[in-house]
Amino acid sequence: MDDDAALCAWPVATAASAWHRAKADTEAYRRLVVSSAQWDAYVAPPLDGGNPPEASDLVLQLRRAARQALPVMDDQAAELAWRVAETASAWLHQPTDPETYRRFVAAIGAWDAYAAPQLGEPVEELLDQLGEDSPPVAVGEIMAEVATRIGAPAHRDL
Numbered sequence: 001m002d003d004d005a006a007l008c009a010w011p012v013a014t015a016a017s018a019w020h021r022a023k024a025d026t027e028a029y030r031r032l033v034v035s036s037a038q039w040d041a042y043v044a045p046p047l048d049g050g051n052p053p054e055a056s057d058l059v060l061q062l063r064r065a066a067r068q069a070l071p072v073m074d075d076q077a078a079e080l081a082w083r084v085a086e087t088a089s090a091w092l093h094q095p096t097d098p099e100t101y102r103r104f105v106a107a108i109g110a111w112d113a114y115a116a117p118q119l120g121e122p123v124e125e126l127l128d129q130l131g132e133d134s135p136p137v138a139v140g141e142i143m144a145e146v147a148t149r150i151g152a153p154a155h156r157d158l
Contacts (some may be wrong), residue, residue, distance in 0.1 A: 004042065005042070005078070006065040006078040006081065006082075006083070007080035008039055008042040008140075009040060009078065009082045009084070010037065010077075010078075010081045011031070011035040011038070012032070012036055012038075012039050012081065012084055012085035012088050012089075013029045013080065013081035013084040013085065013108075013111045014103070015031040015032040015034075015035045015036075016032055016084050016088050016107075016108050016111070017029065017084075017108055017111055017115070018031070018114050019032045020029070020031075020105065020108045021114075032088060032092075032123050035085075036085070036088045036089050037143050039085045039088070039089055039152075040089050043089075071136075076114065077114060077115065080107070080110055080111045080114050080115075081111065083110065084104075084107045084108060084110075085103040086097060086107075087100070087104040088104055088107075089106040090103070090104070091103075091104040094157045102153065
């Protein structure tokens with residue numbers, strides 16, 4: 001996959017993931033629609049049958065640098081983002097087709113499973129290590145301290 005495709009698919013995948021988690025979020029849906037429209041413009045052949053204009057060396061270098069700046073965009077992430085972009089576009093063009101939506105949700109699930117941060121060690125051990133740095137404190141103790149500070153009169157130097 002070339003750098004342009006990866007840079008075009010990545011926003012669709014991230015927008016789809018955000019919208020899938022919060023479907024009532026109209027901004028997330030707007031970002032999904034806008035990024036999918038940009039994806040459609042990228043993959044659609046020119047209507048006049050001509051070749052798209054060649055990008056300059058500077059533009060190619062900027063695109064390559066942008067892709068390298070995205071730490072999540074290795075080859076597997078680019079493939080998953082491509083799949084999300086394709087299925088998002090298909091679903092937005094056929095929103096009533098249940099099979100298209102199922103494929104879209106499956107692609108988002110694969111993207112989320114890959115792009116989600118993974119803990120390197122079991123959570124119990126991590127929590128034990130955190131307890132060594134700052135031991136657990138009972139909520140009652142914290143609330144008593146906060147209540148004392150709130151109830152204390154403010155001292156002002158006149």
